[in-house]
Amino acid sequence: MKKLAIVFLLLNLSAISFAQQWNLNFDSAKTLASKEQKTLLLVFSGSDWCAPCIKLDNQIWKSTEFIEYATKSLVLVKADFPRKKSSSFTKEQLAHNEKLAEKYNQKGYFPLVVIFDLNGKVIGETGYKNISPKEYIKHIESFIK
Numbered sequence: 165m166k167k168l169a170i171v172f173l174l175l176n177l178s179a180i181s182f183a184q185q186w187n188l189n190f191d192s193a194k195t196l197a198s199k200e201q202k203t204l205l206l207v208f209s210g211s212d213w214c215a216p217c218i219k220l221d222n223q224i225w226k227s228t229e230f231i232e233y234a235t236k237s238l239v240l241v242k243a244d245f246p247r248k249k250s251s252s253f254t255k256e257q258l259a260h261n262e263k264l265a266e267k268y269n270q271k272g273y274f275p276l277v278v279i280f281d282l283n284g285k286v287i288g289e290t291g292y293k294n295i296s297p298k299e300y301i302k303h304i305e306s307f308i309k
Contacts, residue, residue, distance in 0.1 A: 184225070184234045186242045188257060190264055194284050197239035203308055204280040205238050208269045212246045216292035217275040227297035238304075245274070279307045 187193035190206065197204040207225075209217040224230050234240055243261040244253070253261070268286070269276050279288040288307025293300060 184231045184240060186240050188242065188253075189260065190241050190243075193239050193241045194280070197280070198282060198284075200239065201282060202237055202239050203282070203304075204241065204284070205234075205304070206241045206243065206264070206268060206278040206280070208265060208274055208276040208278075209242060209244045210246065210274045211244050212248045214274045219294075220275050220277075220292040224297050224300045229297040230301060233301050243269075277304075279304060281308075 187196070194204055196202075207220075209221070211217060211221065243264045245258075245261060245265075246253075265272070268278050273291060275291050277290045278286055279290075281287045288304075290303060290307075293303065295303070
């Protein structure tokens with residue numbers, strides 16, 4: 165039993181070390197991106213109701229390739245709009261996400277991935293694509309270059 169607990173602990177620690185950091189505050193993420201000279205990537209998601217959003221999360225965002233790429237090259241922001249009460253954010257976070265949507269997602273597309281340059285200017289938009297993580301990374305990089 166003790167060995168099982170140690171293995172479980174090690175697996176959890178390794179999963180944590182490979183998890184990318186999703187910021188919830190756009191302004192602080194923008195500052196961080198500028199400071200670290202990284203591209204800012206903002207995702208509008210409906211994490212508990214939008215099938216393409218869930219696929220994007222599972223197939224791309226959680227992939228080892230994307231996590232490694234994001235750690236080196238991106239600052240990530242998630243503006244989530246869950247519908248279930250159990251996954252709801254604070255009123256302040258919801259207001260923050262709605263303000264971002266008013267500015268960057270006026271058509272209400274989900275998922276919408278908005279890519280910003282180092283100066284905070286939008287340089288591209290995309291969404292879910294049924295491609296490999298490696299191809300998705302190339303797709304993101306096509307906006308950056």
